[in-house]
Amino acid sequence: MxxxxxxxxxxxxxxxxxxxxxxxxxxxxxxxxxxxxxxxxxxxxxxxxxxxxxxxxxxxxxxxxxxxxxxxxDEGAPDRAGFIAQIPQEHRDFTQRFLAEYEVPELAEGYEFGDVVEAGHLPITGNHLxxxxxxxxxxxxxxxxxxxxxxxxxxxxxxxxxxxxxxxxxxxxxxxxxxxxxxxxxxxxxxxxxxxxxxxxxxxxxxxxxxxxxxxxxxxxxxxxxxxxxxxxxxxxxxxxxxxxxxxxxxxxxxATEEAETPEVVKRKFTQARAIDTVRSKGYTGRPARQLSTPWTDAWADPRNPETLPMPLQGILSAEPQVRMTRAAEAGQGRAEEVVGYFVGQAVGRLRHGRSxxxxxxxxxxxxxxxxxxxxxxxxxx
Ligand SMILES: Cc1cc2nc3c(=O)[nH]c(=O)nc-3n(C[C@H](O)[C@H](O)[C@H](O)COP(=O)(O)O)c2cc1C
CATH class of the missing domain: 3.20.20.70 (Aldolase class I)
Structure with a gap:
């Protein structure tokens, strides 16, 4: 071979x-x-x-x-502050309403919209532009x-x-x-x-x-x-x-392997999911990315809600919600486990927990x- x-x-x-x-x-x-x-x-x-x-x-x-x-x-592209200024208030309000609906607690005090969030093991795209x-x-x-x-x-x-x-x-x-x-x-x-x-x-x-x-x-x-x-x-x-x-x-x-830094709560969701439970969504980055299908991906596909923004704006917008949902899901808070998602392909149905x-x-x-x-x-x- x-x-x-x-x-x-x-x-x-x-x-x-x-x-x-x-x-x-x-x-x-x-x-x-x-x-x-x-x-x-x-x-x-x-x-x-x-x-x-x-x-x-x-x-x-x-x-x-x-x-x-x-x-x-583009060498002449705006800096981080310039990109942040392009994110409509309507989008910020929408994500905050969404997080409130799923009872996802706020980040620690002092967080300002667009701040780089401490993402730890998460592949958060919005922190980098x-x-x-x-x-x-x-x-x-x-x-x-x-x-x-x-x-x-x-x-x-x-x-x-x-x-x-x-x-x-x-x-x-x-x-x-x-x-x-x-x-x-x-x-x-x-x-x-x-x-x-x-x-x-x-x-x-x-x-x-x-x-x-x-x-x-x-x-x-x-x-x-x-x-x-x-x-x-x-x-x-x-x-x-x-x-x-x-x-x-x-x-x-x-x-879902032992070594993977995927949050435990997400590993559990993976091992319960089947191929049909993933979706291509622009909800995290602004470009179609396959991930677990969640209320977050549903929300961005709903024509009554704002449309996703182009890369890198959607990534900046979603970085804080992504961290909040994951932290809250890990801590068992609100309905965060329902909404927490992660990139994964249709092969998700083959993942088993706890193998090396x-x-x-x-x-x-x-x-x-x-x-x-x-x-x-x-x-x-x-
Ligand atoms: C959680 C996750 C994050 C990913 N992030 C990136 C990335 O940052 N850069 C990249 O080139 N590909 C990324 N990919 C795509 C992989 O490179 C690869 O194309 C894909 O995982 C292959 O399909 P599979 O998931 O069915 O194995 C990511 C995939 C997953 C599952």
């Missing part, structure tokens, strides 16, 4: 893990895959600290980092680190980023939800395209993995493609490899191997 990409990256199995939890990323690398630390919620100092920790934990084995660097950001001032210090930390893979979620990386990582022998990956985005990545010099199917947790496109994987492989014409979206078992991994992917990129499958990353990893690889052996032997009828 190891692919050429495994050899290039020095990993054993073509299983990549996206996670905001450093413990998950390190455990996947140690198991023979490649853990990629999702760092969108970290400051440059926090990122530096976490990458140093990864170095210690991974003992020379490969790991990566994922940042949200917009390909088309993805302007050069926010993102560049993190890119610089990544450039100076020992990562072997840099992934960028928001479009094609700039030549500066591509050249910077390439000079250091680091491969650059880009996420893409359509074959034409894959073509753009290839033309720009991206090394790996991660195709994210409709089923995926977090920001995702509109094409399902079954259609997207082979179309992306063909569009990228020789460039390695990782399949992301809906893969949480060895059979699904085998299918992606059979469709031409050079590996799989999984985010949701780790969210190593167990999940081993089960996927064993099942993938057995499935591919059956395909090779022609014994594929069930």
């Amino acid at each position: 190891p692919t050429d990409l495994c050899t290039r990256l020095g990993m054993r199995w073509p299983l990549f893990a996206f996670s905001h939890s450093k413990q998950v990323a390190a455990a996947v690398t140690r198991a023979g895959g490649l853990g990629v630390l999702g760092a969108a919620q970290l400051t440059a100092d926090e990122l530096e600290e976490q990458l140093a920790w990864m170095d210690q934990q991974c003992g020379g084995l490969p790991y990566g980092v994922d940042l949200l660097v917009p390909g088309d950001y 993805y302007t050069p001032a926010d993102v560049w210090p993190c890119v610089e930390v990544a450039l100076a680190s020992n990562v072997r893979l840099f992934a960028n979620a928001l479009g094609v990386a700039s030549p500066q980023i591509l050249d910077g990582f390439h000079e250091r022998g680091v491969l650059v990956a880009g996420l893409a939800g359509q074959p034409r985005h894959g073509e753009k990545h290839k033309a720009a010099g991206t090394d790996i395209v991660i195709c994210t199917g409709y089923e995926a947790g977090g920001h995702t496109g509109e094409i399902g993995s079954m259609v997207l994987i082979p179309d992306m492989v063909d569009a990228c014409d020789g460039l390695p493609v990782l399949a992301g979206g809906g893969i949480a078992s060895g059979r699904q991994m085998a299918a992606a490899l059979v469709l031409g992917a050079s590996g799989v990129w999984c985010g949701s499958v780790w969210l 990353v190593a167990e999940v990893f081993e089960e996927m690889i064993t099942e993938c191997d057995a499935t591919l052996a059956r395909v090779r032997s022609g014994d594929i009828a069930i």
